[in-house]
Amino acid sequence: MKKTLFLIGVFISTILYGQKFEGLAPTPPMGWNSWNKFGCDVSEKLIKEIADAMVSSGMKDAGYEYVVIDDCWQIARDEQGNIIPDPERFPNGMKHVVDYVHSLGLKFGIYSDAGTMTCQKRPGARGYEFQDARTYAGWGVDYLKFDWCYTGTQNAQASYKLMRDAIHKAGRPMVFSLCDWGWSKPWLWAEDVGHLWRATDDIMDCWDCEDDRNNAGFTILLDRVADLYSYSGPDHWNDPDMLEVGNSGLTVSESRAHFSLWCILAAPLIAGNDLRDMSKETLEILTNSEAIAVDQDTLGKQGIKVRDDGDLEVWVKQLGDGSRAVVLFNRSLKQENISVSWEELGYPGYLKAKVRDLWLHKDLGIFTKEFSAAVPSHDAVMITVIPE
Numbered sequence: 001m002k003k004t005l006f007l008i009g010v011f012i013s014t015i016l017y018g019q020k021f022e023g024l025a026p027t028p029p030m031g032w033n034s035w036n037k038f039g040c041d042v043s044e045k046l047i048k049e050i051a052d053a054m055v056s057s058g059m060k061d062a063g064y065e066y067v068v069i070d071d072c073w074q075i076a077r078d079e080q081g082n083i084i085p086d087p088e089r090f091p092n093g094m095k096h097v098v099d100y101v102h103s104l105g106l107k108f109g110i111y112s113d114a115g116t117m118t119c120q121k122r123p124g125a126r127g128y129e130f131q132d133a134r135t136y137a138g139w140g141v142d143y144l145k146f147d148w149c150y151t152g153t154q155n156a157q158a159s160y161k162l163m164r165d166a167i168h169k170a171g172r173p174m175v176f177s178l179c180d181w182g183w184s185k186p187w188l189w190a191e192d193v194g195h196l197w198r199a200t201d202d203i204m205d206c207w208d209c210e211d212d213r214n215n216a217g218f219t220i221l222l223d224r225v226a227d228l229y230s231y232s233g234p235d236h237w238n239d240p241d242m243l244e245v246g247n248s249g250l251t252v253s254e255s256r257a258h259f260s261l262w263c264i265l266a267a268p269l270i271a272g273n274d275l276r277d278m279s280k281e282t283l284e285i286l287t288n289s290e291a292i293a294v295d296q297d298t299l300g301k302q303g304i305k306v307r308d309d310g311d312l313e314v315w316v317k318q319l320g321d322g323s324r325a326v327v328l329f330n331r332s333l334k335q336e337n338i339s340v341s342w343e344e345l346g347y348p349g350y351l352k353a354k355v356r357d358l359w360l361h362k363d364l365g366i367f368t369k370e371f372s373a374a375v376p377s378h379d380a381v382m383i384t385v386i387p388e
Contacts, residue, residue: 020164021173025195026234027296028268029143029175031066031109032059033242036205036272040072040120043089044097051101053275060106062287063296064271066143066175067101068109071120083112083123083132098140109143109175110136114159115150124150129166137172148180156184157193164193177239177268181214182224187231187238196237196268200224203241205249207378218244218258219331225265229302232266238302239268246273246282253379256359257329259285260380263295264303264315264327290358291382294325303327306344312375314340323386325358330375338381339372345385352388357381 034042051067054060075086085094101108113124125132167174178197186197206217225240232238245255303317311332317325324345328338342349355364355371373381
């Protein structure tokens with residue numbers, strides 16, 4: 001009898017808690033996060049202006065929908081343990097900000113941490129998971145980024161499952177973004193826990209720099225996530241971190257390559273620049289509908305590097321209509337010719353296929369056997385190959 005009651009209890013617990021909200025990220029999430037550009041300098045005014053800019057710039061129409069505040073919005077807990085937004089920076093409270101974002105037809109995301117403190121030493125969620133989830137649900141939060149600082153001897157799998165259960169118990173569907181920088185290899189266990197997980201350390205605003213904490217430029221993070229393609233798919237995405245497009249560390253060509261490769265990876269497209277002050281080139285990159293369509297393809301395949309000739313690489317992504325997206329990537333310091341054969345795409349060499357350049361927005365013609373292009377230094381050519 002006791003065993004039966006125990007099993008019933010486990011079953012009920014699983015129904016109530018042991019699951020994530022499904023169907024919230026059938027394609028990689030798209031949005032904006034405050035950290036890359038603003039760090040701790042977040043405020044009600046900034047978030048409202050960014051939300052306005054997401055709409056007025058055309059980014060909303062291009063598919064970007066989440067406005068996410070990263071660390072430093074929280075300052076303390078009250079006597080009941082409720083998390084308190086910084087009253088100087090958010091004078092009208094967080095629900096006011098959430099309601100404003102929602103009024104524009106956008107969704108709102110917030111940041112917390114699995115440990116006792118956030119990475120910037122603000123109050124963490126340890127011991128307050130269910131209380132915080134109820135608070136976020138009450139505010140109308142749609143997305144939670146959950147970091148991994150000051151976690152001591154905590155187990156990542158258990159800690160993230162606990163927060164997943166708290167979100168589910170709170171009753172409001174939220175995209176759950178795990179951020180332990182890939183240390184626990186979440187791709188092995190997190191498919192039923194979160195909708196996306198960081199598979200790398202933090203991105204830096206550069207081509208290939210790296211610091212003593214393993215944070216690095218996008219080309220290095222690209223290499224770190226390259227072999228994880230089998231673990232990614234609808235509602236569970238590898239996350240190689242946010243975009244640095246539009247920040248000062250990358251040239252236009254490098255930004256174009258960065259964006260092309262994140263699209264080939266089926267990576268979440270989370271902008272990290274100041275949307276209020278974008279150059280024409282930055283906006284054209286971030287809102288390239290043809291590149292975004294590759295990222296958002298409903299088949300949900302992460303692209304694969306099919307050739308690596310030193311500084312010259314070929315990346316291929318299978319698309320739901322049977323076509324292929326291809327990035328010809330040049331890491332070298334001079335222009336190089338890069339080719340891709342139909343066999344590398346999984347096609348027979350005799351197949352006739354239409355090739356379209358996704359940055360020129362131009363059909364290049366009908367080809368058989370292979371395609372080649374001159375690729376400038378630190379740049380990429382992005383094409384689709386569509387069988388006739």
